[in-house]
Amino acid sequence: MLAADARGTAWHVPVSASLEVGPEGGTDLGSPHDDPRGWLVRLSDAMGSRSDEFAVAQLSKLTVMIAKDNPTPQLALNAMLAGVDAVRPENEIEGQLAVQMAATHHLAMRCLSQAATTDSPARMEAAGTLATKMLRTYTTQLEALAKLRRSGAQTVRVEHVHVYQGGQAIVGSVTAPNPGGPLEKEHQPHALTGPATHAIPPSAPMLCQDQAGDRMPVAGSEREAPVPNARRRPGKRRTAG
Numbered sequence: 001m002l003a004a005d006a007r008g009t010a011w012h013v014p015v016s017a018s019l020e021v022g023p024e025g026g027t028d029l030g031s032p033h034d035d036p037r038g039w040l041v042r043l044s045d046a047m048g049s050r051s052d053e054f055a056v057a058q059l060s061k062l063t064v065m066i067a068k069d070n071p072t073p074q075l076a077l078n079a080m081l082a083g084v085d086a087v088r089p090e091n092e093i094e095g096q097l098a099v100q101m102a103a104t105h106h107l108a109m110r111c112l113s114q115a116a117t118t119d120s121p122a123r124m125e126a127a128g129t130l131a132t133k134m135l136r137t138y139t140t141q142l143e144a145l146a147k148l149r150r151s152g153a154q155t156v157r158v159e160h161v162h163v164y165q166g167g168q169a170i171v172g173s174v175t176a177p178n179p180g181g182p183l184e185k186e187h188q189p190h191a192l193t194g195p196a197t198h199a200i201p202p203s204a205p206m207l208c209q210d211q212a213g214d215r216m217p218v219a220g221s222e223r224e225a226p227v228p229n230a231r232r233r234p235g236k237r238r239t240a241g
Helices: 002-010 035-045 050-064 073-087 092-117 121-150 194-199
Strands: 018-021 027-030
Touching: 018 073, 027 050, 035 050, 035 073, 050 073, 050 092, 073 092, 092 121
Parallel strands: none
Antiparallel strands: 018 027
16 A cells, blocks of 8 residues: 555646536536636646637537436546546647547447446447447557657668678568578479579588489580579479389
């Protein structure tokens, strides 16, 4: 309890409002204490504006979201108002977005409550579907607020790339020709083509012993040419008879 109280002393205390519903459905909205001017200053600050009219108008929009049969309308209003104040809007645009977020969350919770308390599968599905849409909208609103506060700034990530001697750096991804490896297709060697050839550093040829004892053929004419790269050919392979 002491640790929780110590944390609470550092938190921002949200503004609240007084709401009374008359017998004919009318509402009396105002300051919860005897300093109405100080309350308007705090309410305007919570809405991100210096305009008292803007702040009161946004507060009235939150009041409309409360159901008429709600037994605790003032509690519901102050819960939404605390959500708006937690955003700490810096201007009227952010204040409007904060009010939309509070209203969307409130409506989503109402739909979830209806889905949990009804015995009708049709009503449960309808309320659950609307709640899902509201929760997705709430996430979109959060992303819009974050983008608005970034002012469209983009984050560029720079990664360290190793470039070997004689090779070239490739910007982007290099896709191997096949899952078996960049130089192998069904245990058969194939040469790389295109930009992927620069992804592997050049190396000296390796000598190995020929187990079968066969010699490599030597070109007998003056027009010597290198052996062409192995290529994939369509069709099925012939099996040994």
